[in-house]
Amino acid sequence: MIRLDNIGKQNGKQIVFIEASAALLKGEKIGLVGPNGAGKTTLFRMITGEEPPDEGQVSVDRGITIGYFSQDVGEMEGRSALAEVMDGAGPVSVVAAELKELETAMADPERADEMDAIIERYGEVQGRFEELGGYALEGRAAEVLAGLGFSQEMMDGDVGKLSGGWKMRVALARILLMRPDVMLLDEPSNHLDIESLIWLEAFLKGFDGALMMTSHDRAFMNRIVTKIVEIDAGALTTYSGDYEFYAQQRALNEKQQQAQFERQQAMLAKEIQFIERFKARASHAAQVQSRVKKLDKIDRVEPPRRRESVSFEFQPAPRSGEDVASLKGVHKSYGSRTIYEGLDFHVRRRERWCVMGVNGAGKSTLLKLVTGATEPDAGTVAVGGSVKMAYFAQHAMEVLDGERTVFETLEDSFPQAGQGALRALAGCFGFSGDDADKRCRVLSGGEKARLAMARMLYDPPNFLVLDEPTNHLDIATKEMLIAALADYEGTMLFVSHDRHFLAALSNRVLELTPDGIHQYGGGYTEYVARTGQEAPGLRS
The missing domain is CATH 3.40.50.300 (P-loop containing nucleotide triphosphate hydrolases)
Structure with missing residues (x-):
């Protein structure tokens, strides 16, 4: 193709x-x-x-x-999300737009004198719409949007009022509907x-x-x-x-190439040693010449290209008390919407809680309550003795000073640290060489996330609260982060949609559902085995 x-x-x-x-x-x-x-x-x-x-x-x-979905979604406004998605389906979308206009015209009392012509045209357009499968299309578009998390209200609302992330979903839905x-x-x-x-x-x-x-x-x-x-x-x-097979195969190929390279280097060293030793002796001239010619003809094996893989190791964090955080009888509402009513939740030392729940269930709100970023309407939130907390929120990337460089940002955060230690820290998070001198305003989303993470992890906390820490991170950086956090001695409370991250790091699950709040001992893998579902929103 x-x-x-x-x-x-x-x-x-x-x-x-x-x-x-x-x-x-x-x-x-x-x-x-x-x-x-x-x-x-x-x-x-x-x-x-x-x-x-x-x-x-x-x-x-x-x-x-060809349907191409890119991160650059362009302008969207003035239409509903549903109409925007259907617009990507080709000729039928043009007919649908005219049908909508005619429906509006029929309801307009000022156009009563044109009504016969409007009704006649409506009949023609409706026939064409049916012929093109238009009524089924609207159902399919709604199904795709619902699958991508849209409520009926969001489907019918102005697409221009949606956030960038939701506009991305609309652009993706257009391609999926187009088939x-x-x-x-x-x-x-x-x-x-x-x-x-x-x-x-x-x-x-x-x-x-x-x-x-x-x-x-x-x-x-x-x-x-x-x-x-x-x-x-x-x-x-x-x-x-699949990706797993590729990762294994690539590692095996590199290993084989390295072994081949080393064998050839050893052979070349031996031949060169012979040539150097006997080149001045007439008795060995023919042998030396023969070996020089042989070396010229050899196809040189290249060493495997080294992918820059960095690792980050936590300094030992100070030990906290056994009770890290405690929420008792917590109520929290936003306007008429109640998020928590009498929530009791305790986090103990070395527990790694992942918080699961559909959009709007209150995952980020829980993290904000624990960190003090938001206050409960009633009830108490207490953080235990000797707890040194670090909070990675989505806005952690927005508070970076655009005019400061990566290195200056780290220096501002840790004025006592030596240049060498900060350069090494920057390197661990993918800012080696000149990249450490980039200004924050030119950084991509992934680079900002890495820098915010580096600031948070250098002076080790003993309680990490992470809200979607892997958004914007590539696979290699995620692997580095998972490896570092797997060896982390402290306590964790986090929200993530990355199942590899959830499975690798959690040892407790807090599930927020409309039926109530459930706590599970054992991590995400055990939660999936016990519930038969990978997420609470998938329960039938």
């Missing part, structure tokens, strides 16, 4: 692709992976024709429809809660077209893709299997 043959592409001074080749065949589901800046979005733009390659060829079979022959999805799992993620997973598994996608959620990718295309140093390498 789509072929890339010997593609070459350069952006400014950066070489993105060199003689790179790959293919997307009918019905295939491919995960596109590679470090940030490797060229994943450039590849999508070349397939859609938005950017031509400098060399080589991109071939798309005649008549193929093209090929879907190109650039980070579709961003901004989705766990229920929407699981719904999207099922939708994409059932999609019979071809799919190529990027995602920072490894559990999501593992369940959908059957092939991985990796972008690394300008080349495209294809692996058959």
Whole structure:
């Protein structure tokens, strides 16, 4: 269906692709992976024709429809979310828009004299709408939006009033409703809660077209893709299997290449030693010449390219008391909406609570109550003795000073720390070399999240409260964070939609549901086994 043959592409001074080749065949589901800046979005733009390659060829079979979801959703306003989604479905959306206009005209008393013509036209347009499957389309659009977490009120409301994350969901819903022959999805799992993620997973598994996608959620990718295309140093390498298989295969290939490189280096050293030792002796001239020629002909094995993988280790945190946080008889409402009524909840030392619940259940509110960022309407919230708390909230990234560099931000936070220690800290969180001198205003969402995390973890707290800490983080940074937090000796309370993160780090689950609040001993994996569901919103 789509072929890339010997593609070459350069952006400014950066070489993105060199003689790179790959293919997307009918019905295939491919995960596109590679470090940030490797060229994943450039590849999508070349397939859609938005950017031509400098060399080589991109071939798309005649008549193929392509739906491309990117993070840049553009302007949306003045229509309902439902109308915006249906607008992506081709000719039927134009007919639907006219039908709406005619319905408005029929209800307008000032146009009574035109009524016969309006009714006649309405009949024609309605017939065409039915012919194109328009009534079924509205139902399908509503189904897709509901799957992505929209209430009926949000579907009918002005799309322009939605936040950026919800507009992303509208743009994604347009592509899903379109059901093209090929879907190109650039980070579709961003901004989705766990229920929407699981719904999207099922939708994409059932999609019979071809799919190529990027995602920072490894559990999501593992369940959908059957092939991985990796972008690394300008080349495209294809692996058959899911993300887990790719990670194992890549590690094995690197190990084999390293062993091959070392064997060849040892052989070369031996040959060079012989040449050096006997080059001045006439009696060995023929042997020396023969070995020099042999060395010239050898194909040199390159050492495996080292991916920059960094690790972060916590300094030992001061020990807290056994009772870390306690909520007794807590009531909390926003306007007429009651979030908590008589909540009792206790966090003890070394417990790692993950908080589960649908949108609006009060997950972030609970974290705000515990950290003192919001006050209860009634009841008490107490933090135990010797507790040193750190809170990662979504707004933690917004309070960074745009004019300060990454390094200056760390220096401001830890004036007593040495330059070397702060450079090492910056490196652990992906800011090595010149990246440490970037101003905060030019940082991407992922970079801001990493910097906020670095500030929080350097001077170790013994109680970590984290609200969606993995949003914006790529797979490699998530792995580093999980490894660091797995060895962390303190207490944790967190909200996350990343199932790999939940399974790796939780040892308690607090579930917020309309039927009440449930507490489970054992982590997320045990919760799934016990309830038979991956999230509370999926209960039938």
